[in-house]
Amino acid sequence: MKKLVQQINSDKNFTNEAYGYMKQEFDKERAKPFEERDFDKLERLSSEMCELLDGNVGQTADNGMERLFERIAEREHGKGKTSARKIRKFVPAVILAAALAAMNCISVLAWDMNIVSTMIEFTKGGFSVDFVKKEHEVIELPTSEDDPYGIIAECAKYDIYPETPYYLPEGFVLTETINNINENVSNFVGFIYKKDNQIIRIDYERFWNDFGNTVIPSDKYNLSETTVNGKNAVISKEDNQYTIIFVNDDTLFVMFTQDVSYDECEKIVESIK
Amino acid sequence: MIEEIIKMYYNAILKYCRAALNGDYAAAEDVTQEVFLALHKKMTTLTIDQNIRLWLYRAADFEIKKYIKKHPSHIPLDELPEETLPSNEDSYDLEVSDCLECLTDDERKLLTDYYTSESKSEVAMEHHIGIDVLYVRVHRIRRRLTNYLSNINKIGT
Numbered sequence: 001m002k003k004l005v006q007q008i009n010s011d012k013n014f015t016n017e018a019y020g021y022m023k024q025e026f027d028k029e030r031a032k033p034f035e036e037r038d039f040d041k042l043e044r045l046s047s048e049m050c051e052l053l054d055g056n057v058g059q060t061a062d063n064g065m066e067r068l069f070e071r072i073a074e075r076e077h078g079k080g081k082t083s084a085r086k087i088r089k090f091v092p093a094v095i096l097a098a099a100l101a102a103m104n105c106i107s108v109l110a111w112d113m114n115i116v117s118t119m120i121e122f123t124k125g126g127f128s129v130d131f132v133k134k135e136h137e138v139i140e141l142p143t144s145e146d147d148p149y150g151i152i153a154e155c156a157k158y159d160i161y162p163e164t165p166y167y168l169p170e171g172f173v174l175t176e177t178i179n180n181i182n183e184n185v186s187n188f189v190g191f192i193y194k195k196d197n198q199i200i201r202i203d204y205e206r207f208w209n210d211f212g213n214t215v216i217p218s219d220k221y222n223l224s225e226t227t228v229n230g231k232n233a234v235i236s237k238e239d240n241q242y243t244i245i246f247v248n249d250d251t252l253f254v255m256f257t258q259d260v261s262y263d264e265c266e267k268i269v270e271s272i273k
Numbered sequence: 274m275i276e277e278i279i280k281m282y283y284n285a286i287l288k289y290c291r292a293a294l295n296g297d298y299a300a301a302e303d304v305t306q307e308v309f310l311a312l313h314k315k316m317t318t319l320t321i322d323q324n325i326r327l328w329l330y331r332a333a334d335f336e337i338k339k340y341i342k343k344h345p346s347h348i349p350l351d352e353l354p355e356e357t358l359p360s361n362e363d364s365y366d367l368e369v370s371d372c373l374e375c376l377t378d379d380e381r382k383l384l385t386d387y388y389t390s391e392s393k394s395e396v397a398m399e400h401h402i403g404i405d406v407l408y409v410r411v412h413r414i415r416r417r418l419t420n421y422l423s424n425i426n427k428i429g430t
Contacts, residue, residue, distance in 0.1 A: 001326060004373070004384065004385060004388060005347060005372075005373070005418075007388040008384070008388065008418070011388070013413070014412070014415065015412070017408075018409075018411075021308075021404060021405065021408060023292070025405060026292050026293075030334075034327075034330075034331065039326065039327070039329075039330060042289060043285050043288070043289065044329075044405070045292065045405060046285075046289045046291065046292035046293075046419070047285075047288050048405055048406075048408070048409045049291075049292045050288045050292070050296075050357070051293055052409075052412060053291075053296050064283070064287065064302045064306065065279060065280070065283050066366050067306070068281070068283070068306050068309055068310075069276070070280060071306065071310065072275065072309075072310070072324035075310075075313065102278065123405065133304035138385075142311070142314050145337065152335070153311070153335070154333065156334070157331055158329055159331070160390055161335070181344075187306065196340050235286075240351075253367060260389040269356060
């Protein structure tokens with residue numbers, strides 16, 4: 001018995017060893033794609049880690065909850081009449097759809113541009129366009145100082161953590177968000193802004209393994225190169241269309257505009273951070 | 274409705290954030306508050322049958338990343354303080370046997386196996402628990418022994 005107590009006493013690294021093991025398991029589980037995580041396990045591990053930190057069974061969060069309720073109550077009382085979601089009817093530009101469908105695309109690899117790791121292949125088509133006339137409503141995403149268009153928060157739902165433009169030209173409204181989860185391949189979120197016949201579309205696609213093929217519609221091979229926050233980017237400008245594409249870690253960014261001045265497009269790109 | 278959600282998930286999200294932020298309680302609390310404030314903002318657009326739990330964890334991941342980005346000098350966890358069993362030299366043997374008597378047979382066996390075996394995973398398997406649970410149970414036993422011996426020493430002084 002005395003030997004056991006001596007062993008316990010001489011174990012000077014127990015807490016650190018225990019915490020280290022749990023942290024490792026926690027980080028391993030958290031590193032998995034969101035849909036594959038075992039949240040019961042994460043809850044158990046985080047609870048155990050907190051117990052090691054606090055020395056008793058969990059630290060109470062009552063004060064924090066009280067403060068949270070106060071903040072919510074303040075919000076509720078301070079809130080004025082929020083404007084109801086504006087409903088407007090938009091008719092998609094069918095001419096644009098036809099033009100995109102007929103456009104040829106180029107192979108950037110053939111042009112020998114060593115700027116992005118994404119493979120871009122010759123193909124027909126480009127961005128999918130809905131040929132069916134339908135009414136669109138304006139979508140209002142929650143925004144913040146760090147997320148002026150709600151893009152970051154919306155992408156976070158799909159485990160995508162992008163850079164966002166901090167400037168979009170005045171008068172553009174968000175008419176559509178598109179999302180797609182292709183298990184073990186990629187998560188995709190797209191935002192379509194419109195103003196009369198002008199279109200700005202911003203797409204984010206996070207790839208879990210290799211990057212897929214990406215298409216830049218181009219008839220005249222008018223490509224140039226630039227950098228966006230240190231990342232190399234490809235730009236295509238022709239026929240009042242502007243396309244920019246770059247890669248940030250495992251996320252592909254594509255912005256396409258129709259009938260938006262190139263100066264405005266450059267301003268949007270410069271505001272990305 | 275948000276009150277019920279907060280009461281149900283606040284502690285879990287707080288602990289998750291704390292574990293992800295190297296044990297920093299203040300940072301975890303800030304982040305947790307932002308998660309639920311975001312939920313509050315979103316309540317009008319979220320549908321009732323959506324999986325709130327998953328939404329909260331996604332939002333937590335986002336807020337954690339945002340916090341780390343804003344606080345790049347976020348300091349990693351310092352070494353955790355270790356507990357050692359206090360002892361009074363004069364009556365050490367008596368104290369020890371008394372203190373171990375306060376453990377159940379299972380606890381004494383677990384402690385003995387933990388400190389005599391070379392493999393934690395084997396001990397865990399033998400007791401039909403995971404390694405993390407093994408660590409927690411040993412931690413709790415050590416804590417009880419510490420408290421027991423501390424009380425004895427206080428009475429003796």
